[in-house]
Amino acid sequence: MSSYLKNGTVVTDTVPSIVSYGTAVGRMEGEGPLGSCFDYVSEDSGFGENTWEKAESRLQQHAFEQALLRGSIAESDISFVFAGDLLNQCTGSAYSMRNNGLRFVGLYGACSTMAESLAMAGLFIDNGIGAYCAALTSSHFCSAERQFRFPETYGGQRPPTAQWTATASGCAIVGDHADPPYIRAVTIGTIIDMGIKDANNMGAAMAPAAYDTLRSHFTNTGTCPEDYDMILTGDLGLVGSEILRDLFLQDGVTLGERYNDCGLMIFDREKQDVHAGGSGCGCSASVLCGHILGRVQKGELKNVLFAATGALMSPTLVQQGESIPGISHAVHISSESI
Amino acid sequence: MSSYLKNGTVVTDTVPSIVSYGTAVGRMEGEGPLGSCFDYVSEDSGFGENTWEKAESRLQQHAFEQALLRGSIAESDISFVFAGDLLNQCTGSAYSMRNNGLRFVGLYGACSTMAESLAMAGLFIDNGIGAYCAALTSSHFCSAERQFRFPETYGGQRPPTAQWTATASGCAIVGDHADPPYIRAVTIGTIIDMGIKDANNMGAAMAPAAYDTLRSHFTNTGTCPEDYDMILTGDLGLVGSEILRDLFLQDGVTLGERYNDCGLMIFDREKQDVHAGGSGCGCSASVLCGHILGRVQKGELKNVLFAATGALMSPTLVQQGESIPGISHAVHISSESI
Numbered sequence: 001m002s003s004y005l006k007n008g009t010v011v012t013d014t015v016p017s018i019v020s021y022g023t024a025v026g027r028m029e030g031e032g033p034l035g036s037c038f039d040y041v042s043e044d045s046g047f048g049e050n051t052w053e054k055a056e057s058r059l060q061q062h063a064f065e066q067a068l069l070r071g072s073i074a075e076s077d078i079s080f081v082f083a084g085d086l087l088n089q090c091t092g093s094a095y096s097m098r099n100n101g102l103r104f105v106g107l108y109g110a111c112s113t114m115a116e117s118l119a120m121a122g123l124f125i126d127n128g129i130g131a132y133c134a135a136l137t138s139s140h141f142c143s144a145e146r147q148f149r150f151p152e153t154y155g156g157q158r159p160p161t162a163q164w165t166a167t168a169s170g171c172a173i174v175g176d177h178a179d180p181p182y183i184r185a186v187t188i189g190t191i192i193d194m195g196i197k198d199a200n201n202m203g204a205a206m207a208p209a210a211y212d213t214l215r216s217h218f219t220n221t222g223t224c225p226e227d228y229d230m231i232l233t234g235d236l237g238l239v240g241s242e243i244l245r246d247l248f249l250q251d252g253v254t255l256g257e258r259y260n261d262c263g264l265m266i267f268d269r270e271k272q273d274v275h276a277g278g279s280g281c282g283c284s285a286s287v288l289c290g291h292i293l294g295r296v297q298k299g300e301l302k303n304v305l306f307a308a309t310g311a312l313m314s315p316t317l318v319q320q321g322e323s324i325p326g327i328s329h330a331v332h333i334s335s336e337s338i
Numbered sequence: 339m340s341s342y343l344k345n346g347t348v349v350t351d352t353v354p355s356i357v358s359y360g361t362a363v364g365r366m367e368g369e370g371p372l373g374s375c376f377d378y379v380s381e382d383s384g385f386g387e388n389t390w391e392k393a394e395s396r397l398q399q400h401a402f403e404q405a406l407l408r409g410s411i412a413e414s415d416i417s418f419v420f421a422g423d424l425l426n427q428c429t430g431s432a433y434s435m436r437n438n439g440l441r442f443v444g445l446y447g448a449c450s451t452m453a454e455s456l457a458m459a460g461l462f463i464d465n466g467i468g469a470y471c472a473a474l475t476s477s478h479f480c481s482a483e484r485q486f487r488f489p490e491t492y493g494g495q496r497p498p499t500a501q502w503t504a505t506a507s508g509c510a511i512v513g514d515h516a517d518p519p520y521i522r523a524v525t526i527g528t529i530i531d532m533g534i535k536d537a538n539n540m541g542a543a544m545a546p547a548a549y550d551t552l553r554s555h556f557t558n559t560g561t562c563p564e565d566y567d568m569i570l571t572g573d574l575g576l577v578g579s580e581i582l583r584d585l586f587l588q589d590g591v592t593l594g595e596r597y598n599d600c601g602l603m604i605f606d607r608e609k610q611d612v613h614a615g616g617s618g619c620g621c622s623a624s625v626l627c628g629h630i631l632g633r634v635q636k637g638e639l640k641n642v643l644f645a646a647t648g649a650l651m652s653p654t655l656v657q658q659g660e661s662i663p664g665i666s667h668a669v670h671i672s673s674e675s676i
Contacts, residue, residue: 001339001465001466002465002466002467003466004417004466004467004468004469007441008417008418008441010467051658053652053654053655053658054658054660079342079346080346080526084444084446086427087652087654088426088427088652088653088654089424089426089446089448089650089651089652090446090650091650091651091652091654091655094529094650094663094665095650095655095660095663097529098529098530098531098650098663099529099530099531099663100528100529101528102528102529103345103346103526103527103528104526104527104528104529104665105445105447105454105458105526106422106445106446106447106454106650106665107443107444107445107446108422108427108428108444108445108446109443109444110427116443116444120443120458123462123465123467124461127339127340127461127465128339128340128341128342129340129342129348129461130342131342147654188418188441188442188443189441189442190438190439190440190441190442191432191435191436191437191438191440191442192436192437193436193437312427312428312429312432312433312436312444313427313429314391314425314426314427314429315426316391316425316426316429316485317391317429317433320389320391320392322392322433325432325433325436325437327432327442327444
């Protein structure tokens with residue numbers, strides 16, 4: 001049974017384990033600095049499908065299958081799937097999971113979905129609800145750009161603050177095993193809107209939410225940044241990351257080198273034309289599942305605080321002149337159960 | 339600590355209580371057969387706002403406030419909010435909850451969201467995660483019609499199978515109290531797509547999912563329809579309800595008069611021009627919270643099986659010729675804790 005502390009923070013008691021994980025990405029992500037970490041890299045951005053939406057569903061299926069494969073887990077052993085994505089009505093997830101018989105809890109947390117789904121999966125397992133729970137999300141550059149901004153063929157100019165939606169998916173499977181990585185605690189975030197109205201500056205819109213969630217997590221658990229080897233946001237990009245550092249500096253807290261952002265890790269900003277960095281649900285999902293979890297498993301990293309961030313905007317509301325609310329959820333992942 | 343049975347069904351052990359509930363609806367819903375049940379009926383479909391999207395957020399806030407008021411619960415006592423809606427990127431919920439400091443778990447289950455959120459809230463409280471959890475959802479006729487079909491001013495013809503999106507919101511607050519209604523069990527559904535491609539026939543698309551979830555619930559808990567005073571789907575409407583009855587008849591099971599559908603209850607199909615009935619997240623939410631929970635509280639209804647249903651379609655995928663997946667989640671609500 002989990003222990004609720006306060007202000008969104010829950011500590012696990014049985015310490016659920018991330019028993020497996022899988023990733024799938026597009027060609028450009030495969031050519032990035034983490035390319036060798038990913039299980040499946042497709043040369044075909046259509047993933048064999050004839051629409052971008054179906055391509056995203058297929059991409060997500062690949063990540064899910066890789067996670068099952070790595071853990072030698074049968075699909076039918078998954079008790080609950082927690083999944084969501086950026087597409088309208090979360091069809092990336094709904095169509096990837098249709099007719100497979102799995103029990104499906106649809107989430108919407110924009111690019112915070114990997115932390116949201118992992119938090120839910122962890123809490124379910126911590127309380128004995130199911131044998132294995134999957135946390136799953138995806139994003140696809142082409143489906144996202146058309147939906148949120150412009151179709152690629154329009155050739156719109158991207159400002160320097162813009163981030164590049166990663167074509168990527170990650171899946172983590174949580175179970176009641178005795179092996180690391182463990183989910184030690186989660187902090188569910190609150191929706192913060194500081195008035196940013198620029199849909200090409202998501203980092204600035206999300207940074208205050210990341211700050212609030214991380215600060216809540218530190219306060220509620222009585223920890224500080226130094227208690228973690230790595231504090232990982234996703235996906236604030238260059239602009240949002242600097243704002244986050246500044247917000248903590250105002251409290252006299254230096255995040256330092258232990259802090260990084262998935263949006264800054266997945267692409268090489270010098271060689272790949274991604275402006276302020278990567279974004280999309282699949283960015284933090286694939287970086288976490290492809291690059292981080294294995295290192296925690298081996299004990300190279302002991303304590304990781306993973307705080308995925310989401311901009312809860314819609315093109316409709318941005319066009320109506322509304323500002324963009326952000327949210328961030330945090331999950332403390334550890335190589336040690338105590 | 340909850341008991342996981344199998345195939346999506348979880349039985350609560352501490353038997354969480356729905357300690358309060360609130361509703362808000364538009365004028366047409368107020369003129370319907372359940373009009374007197376709702377806490378707040380607005381004569382203004384804009385709810386004082388200048389866009390339909392903001393109107394929906396305001397509507398949702400009204401339902402939330404009514405639930406806090408009825409239960410004499412301070413907003414700050416809500417540990418977690420589980421919410422979602424039909425709007426792209428679930429902005430109805432995100433904008434209604436922004437900057438209020440509450441911990442927010444965004445869900446997407448289309449019109450199944452009231453059951454999904456109530457299930458999550460019930461399981462959190464059953465496992466001691468938080469003091470109070472809110473389950474909240476909404477829909478607005480004008481925001482939904484423009485987004486999913488056509489703007490109202492277009493004057494498109496509606497076929498007889500079409501349902502009318504209710505302008506309505508419902509909120510249930512779950513806590514660890516000793517008073518009914520109690521949440522006794524939940525069954526999380528699986529995504530079923532039987533090939534329906536008509537976005538004006540959602541009932542047919544969702545009925546197989548409702549059948550699967552209800553059948554799973556009966557099997558997993560060892561119960562039958564006769565064990566419930568009321569089996570309530572939402573929102574299959576006329577077409578979907580008849581399909582559901584037929585599917586059970588093929589198993590030799592008669593749902594009979596204990597079966598009803600929120601989409602058939604919220605409007606008077608003879609006097610109100612709603613074709614196959616009501617729909618939208620807010621339809622089942624407002625019928626449950628406005629009409630049903632009070633009767634369970636008084637003991638007029640002993641056991642209600644509430645199975646909200648969602649069509650996980652997007653206009654993009656329907657226009658691409660894809661079929662419409664459905665999902666349904668069930669919550670067993672009872673006046674008795676054992």
